[in-house]
Amino acid sequence: MTSIMTLDPKRYDKLYLNGEYVASHSPDTYTLKNPKDNSIVTTAVPIASPEDVETAVKNAEAAFHGPWSQFTAMQRSECLMALAKLLEEELMPILTLDSLTSGAGWTDKQKGDYSPADDGFVKLVRHEPLGVCAAINPFNAPLATFFLKCASALATGNVMIVKPSEKTPLGSLAVAPSFKRAGFPPGVVQVITGDGSTGSLLADHMRIRKVSFTGSVATGRKIQEASARSNLKRVTLELGGKSPAVVFDDANIENALNWTINGILTRSGQLCVAASRVYVQKSIADEFIKQYVGRMREATDCLGDPQDQNIKFGPMVDESQLLRVQQMVNKGIPDAELLVGGGRHGDTGCSMEPTVFLNPKPDAEIYKQEIFGPVSIIKTFETEEEVLQMANDTDFGLMSGVFTKDITRALRVSAALESGVVGVNCVSLQSIQAPFGGKKQSGIGREFGEYALRLFTEPKTILINMGA
Numbered sequence: 304m305t306s307i308m309t310l311d312p313k314r315y316d317k318l319y320l321n322g323e324y325v326a327s328h329s330p331d332t333y334t335l336k337n338p339k340d341n342s343i344v345t346t347a348v349p350i351a352s353p354e355d356v357e358t359a360v361k362n363a364e365a366a367f368h369g370p371w372s373q374f375t376a377m378q379r380s381e382c383l384m385a386l387a388k389l390l391e392e393e394l395m396p397i398l399t400l401d402s403l404t405s406g407a408g409w410t411d412k413q414k415g416d417y418s419p420a421d422d423g424f425v426k427l428v429r430h431e432p433l434g435v436c437a438a439i440n441p442f443n444a445p446l447a448t449f450f451l452k453c454a455s456a457l458a459t460g461n462v463m464i465v466k467p468s469e470k471t472p473l474g475s476l477a478v479a480p481s482f483k484r485a486g487f488p489p490g491v492v493q494v495i496t497g498d499g500s501t502g503s504l505l506a507d508h509m510r511i512r513k514v515s516f517t518g519s520v521a522t523g524r525k526i527q528e529a530s531a532r533s534n535l536k537r538v539t540l541e542l543g544g545k546s547p548a549v550v551f552d553d554a555n556i557e558n559a560l561n562w563t564i565n566g567i568l569t570r571s572g573q574l575c576v577a578a579s580r581v582y583v584q585k586s587i588a589d590e591f592i593k594q595y596v597g598r599m600r601e602a603t604d605c606l607g608d609p610q611d612q613n614i615k616f617g618p619m620v621d622e623s624q625l626l627r628v629q630q631m632v633n634k635g636i637p638d639a640e641l642l643v644g645g646g647r648h649g650d651t652g653c654s655m656e657p658t659v660f661l662n663p664k665p666d667a668e669i670y671k672q673e674i675f676g677p678v679s680i681i682k683t684f685e686t687e688e689e690v691l692q693m694a695n696d697t698d699f700g701l702m703s704g705v706f707t708k709d710i711t712r713a714l715r716v717s718a719a720l721e722s723g724v725v726g727v728n729c730v731s732l733q734s735i736q737a738p739f740g741g742k743k744q745s746g747i748g749r750e751f752g753e754y755a756l757r758l759f760t761e762p763k764t765i766l767i768n769m770g771a
């Protein structure tokens with residue numbers, strides 16, 4: 304069977320607008336390389352121009368006010384289910400399907416409100432779609448973010464223009480026609496490629512009503528600013544993290560090791576919820592650290608070509624990301640004890656060795672900033688109060704984990720950890736099927752299910768004068 308992910312190389316130089324692959328108006332393109340060996344994949348990915356963005360917005364408006372507005376909630380649900388089925392049959396990883404089937408179940412459950420006329424006015428509240436929305440996506444989760452955002456937007460009757468990251472655009476281009484095949488009218492979902500300049504055309508556009516953004520804090524800030532200087536479009540931000548995992552001395556150590564190691568090695572640490580800070584209680588620290596470091600060392604042997612089934616984790620997304628991580632690690636060496644790793648892996652490609660630092664200085668960059676690589680920081684602690692102070696001493700607040708067998712402590716610590724998601728005896732889950740998003744500078748808003756749907760609609764209050 305051919306995977307839906309197989310994109311005809313002739314399409315690499317196209318945008319996907321109004322149900323067709325079309326050439327960009329822009330002569331500007333860029334080159335994509337394969338991170339496993341730095342070989343060139345294509346030199347022709349378009350950087351969409353202002354005309355391309357305008358065309359996409361006009362198509363989206365035509366779909367929103369035209370055929371798509373005639374779809375009932377049940378028909379929107381049927382399309383989302385058809386899309387999930389089609390993707391499942393064509394080998395799409397299961398992670399991306401959950402959001403579609405969940406969205407399909409929500410289309411007819413968006414309740415309005417009613418208040419009786421105790422002041423002479425009956426109030427009805429209906430939740431209306433926003434209109435043309437844009438998804439601006441990061442490199443590390445191109446399809447999960449694509450489908451998660453589209454599911455919520457389409458379930459509530461919006462239309463979507465997706466801009467994948469310039470580092471990983473091909474999957475989004477490959478899956479784009481599946482929406483038409485599943486019954487969505489052309490223009491409901493379109494894909495434009497490009498770098499930050501294309502992203503800012505969307506963020507600044509006066510007729511785009513919402514940007515749903517996932518990416519770095521720095522870009523999130525720019526998108527907020529763009530909204531403020533343009534049309535005050537709605538903005539949701541899913542941003543970075545520096546997720547702490549707190550391991551108490553009564554924890555199931557094997558379980559804590561499994562979650563914390565997987566939590567930093569999945570996607571080579573290029574994960575917003577990566578378990579990048581591990582706090583271990585002093586009484587178990589020597590044994591835990593010995594095992595943790597041993598496993599990170601062994602993991603180096605499992606580094607390789609991600610298309611090889613025997614390989615557990617692959618390279619960084621590209622050379623620039625590898626260099627960025629390498630620079631942060633080099634800078635961190637005087638600030639902490641390097642227990643393992645620290646270097647580039649292999650002569651070709653963009654792989655980084657699994658790396659562990661112990662007990663960094665409190666203001667060390669490796670301890671404060673998101674590294675976005677297979678680099679973890681271990682710190683020891685004595686008391687619950689001390690570890691909560693350290694775990695919360697960060698601008699981020701995306702995910703945390705607490706490992707203990709004491710349920711009372713688990714609940715107390717979960718309440719005290721300043722993050723949008725807390726795992727008890729787990730950390731770094733990628734698909735939680737529950738509200739997902741960050742506190743503090745890790746973001747604004749939530750993805751998934753009812754919480755996300757609310758952020759793709761606007762309440763409208765209708766007042767009925769009962770005395771007229």
Ligand SMILES: NC(=O)c1ccc[n+]([C@@H]2O[C@H](COP(=O)([O-])OP(=O)(O)OC[C@H]3O[C@@H](n4cnc5c(N)ncnc54)[C@H](O)[C@@H]3O)[C@@H](O)[C@H]2O)c1
Pocket residue numbers: 439440441442443444466467468469497498499500501502503504506517518519520521522523525526541542543544574575576673675701740741745746
């Ligand atoms: N919270 C989450 O759910 C989540 C999930 C995945 C990744 N992330 C975060 O994403 C980051 C990694 O992704 P990245 O390096 O691709 O992020 P990035 O901020 O560099 O880029 C993200 C997207 O923004 C676009 N962009 C860049 N400048 C822009 C501008 N001025 N205006 C509009 N768009 C612009 C890029 O082209 C890209 O499509 C990490 O910080 C990671 O933690 C968060």
